[in-house]
Amino acid sequence: MIEIADGVFVRRHAELDLTLGFVVGSDDSLLVDSGLDPALAAEVRPSRIVLTHNHFDHVLATAAFLPCEVWAHEECVVDERVLVERAKYYDEPFTGTLVVPTHTFRESVTLDVGGRRVDLHHFGPAHTSHDVVVHVPDAGVVFAGDLVEQGAPAQAGPDATPSNWRHVLDLLLELDPRVVVPGHGDPVDARFVRDMAVPSGN
Ligand SMILES: [Zn+2]
Numbered sequence: 001m002i003e004i005a006d007g008v009f010v011r012r013h014a015e016l017d018l019t020l021g022f023v024v025g026s027d028d029s030l031l032v033d034s035g036l037d038p039a040l041a042a043e044v045r046p047s048r049i050v051l052t053h054n055h056f057d058h059v060l061a062t063a064a065f066l067p068c069e070v071w072a073h074e075e076c077v078v079d080e081r082v083l084v085e086r087a088k089y090y091d092e093p094f095t096g097t098l099v100v101p102t103h104t105f106r107e108s109v110t111l112d113v114g115g116r117r118v119d120l121h122h123f124g125p126a127h128t129s130h131d132v133v134v135h136v137p138d139a140g141v142v143f144a145g146d147l148v149e150q151g152a153p154a155q156a157g158p159d160a161t162p163s164n165w166r167h168v169l170d171l172l173l174e175l176d177p178r179v180v181v182p183g184h185g186d187p188v189d190a191r192f193v194r195d196m197a198v199p200s201g202n
């Protein structure tokens with residue numbers, strides 16, 4: 001865990017260069033994406049997990065953190081396709097316990113994490129139909145999920161909407177972040193997001 005702002009942490013993983021987020025309030029905490037590694041549950045006990053989107057590398061370890069609330073956009077579907085995607089990526093069969101979101105929202109919602117405000121936003125389809133941006137206003141930190149990648153180009157699969165990507169990033173930048181945490185790679189600044197190449201249309 002690397003502290004990037006007061007009580008705001010990122011955890012970097014060699015596997016897929018994945019980046020998770022952790023926000024700590026007084027006697028409460030929130031995890032941004034559960035990731036692939038259930039061992040993290042031995043270190044942190046968040047009362048809430050926010051899933052930025054339903055790709056396997058962001059949701060597979062959720063069960064390890066139960067009991068906790070699982071927040072996502074209302075269009076975030078966590079079903080067996082997640083396991084199929086995982087199996088395809090590593091070219092090996094895979095089974096696991098999937099956890100569906102317990103709490104959803106449509107446009108935005110404000111959470112209280114131990115006295116600390118955390119806003120969840122959905123700015124429209126881009127990387128997926130249901131990307132969630134997590135904003136910690138008092139720290140100037142935005143967790144962008146896979147809307148932003150550092151060290152590799154942003155990825156658009158068949159479930160992406162590249163034509164709306166730049167618009168979504170413009171709305172993210174209106175939050176005026178000091179630090180933007182990508183779904184993969186190291187934290188970046190607003191300029192990186194302004195200048196990054198978005199995937200071309202599919
Ligand atoms: Zn993704």
